[in-house]
Amino acid sequence: MRCGNCGTLNPEEASFCAKCGTALASNQYSSSTSTVPVEAQAGAVADAWVPSTSELASLGQRAGSWIIDWVLQAIPYIGLIPFFINCVLYRRGSTIGLSIASARIIRENGDVSGFYHTAVRQMAAILSFIPLGLGYWWAFWDPHRQTWHDKIMHTYVVRNTPELESRKGTSSKGAVVTFWAALAVALVLVTLVSALVLAAMSAFLGTGLF
Structure with a gap:
């Protein structure tokens, strides 16, 4: 850091000029500034928000929503x-x-x-x-x-x-062979469809649509 009085080049961390003793303004300001936590500088930290009892969903609401969600999710499996x-x-x-x-x-x-x-x-x-x-x-x-x-x-x-x-x-033997061949094809198709669905979901998640 260059001294503004005599022009001497001093180390960056110096607070005073090594030649003339003049205080170096930038570091003088830095040293006078205390390191204070952001919380202390900003004042007291606000307490975390906690909903009141009247704002909380009732146990009946939560149980009802849980039952509805599970029934709707179970519908596809009922056909099994x-x-x-x-x-x-x-x-x-x-x-x-x-x-x-x-x-x-x-x-x-x-x-x-x-x-x-x-x-x-x-x-x-x-x-x-x-x-x-x-x-x-x-x-x-x-x-x-x-x-x-x-x-x-x-x-x-x-x-x-x-x-x-x-x-x-x-x-018949033909029926046995046909059954297992059809099952193999079905498994391949299910795997491909599942992969496409997962890829689509990943794409949507990547764009923030979910």
Whole structure:
């Protein structure tokens, strides 16, 4: 730091000129300024805000909101209950609807349709549904009342009897292979969709939309 009186260059930390003893204004000001915590300079720190009892949500409000949130989140999973029930019924060529209607799925060889055969038949039902449900309407004029997915899987829907109820279901090898192949494809698709959803959520979070 240069002395304003004699022009001597002094170290930056010097408070007085080494040659003439003149006080160096900048450091003199710095040394006279005490280091005081910001809180002390600004005055007393304000207390943290605490809501009054009247402002707090009641326990009833909190419990009600909790119940509503969990019920809404559980709705998608409720549909899994009939799905698992159907998976059990598939073993004997039946579904919830067929059980209520007292009907059963039979293969063309006379065996009761087993799990894999019934499951693949249910998958094939998508093909009957796509063209405005034409595959289902087909049963109205078909001599054997078969839908398209019945014809694909070589099955018939017959009236249930105690004798049929006592039989174990069987499945063709083709149905077994098709089931596992379809399951593998479904898992790949679910993984891809999940990755896309997570990527989209990350993008939204990055832009502050959440």
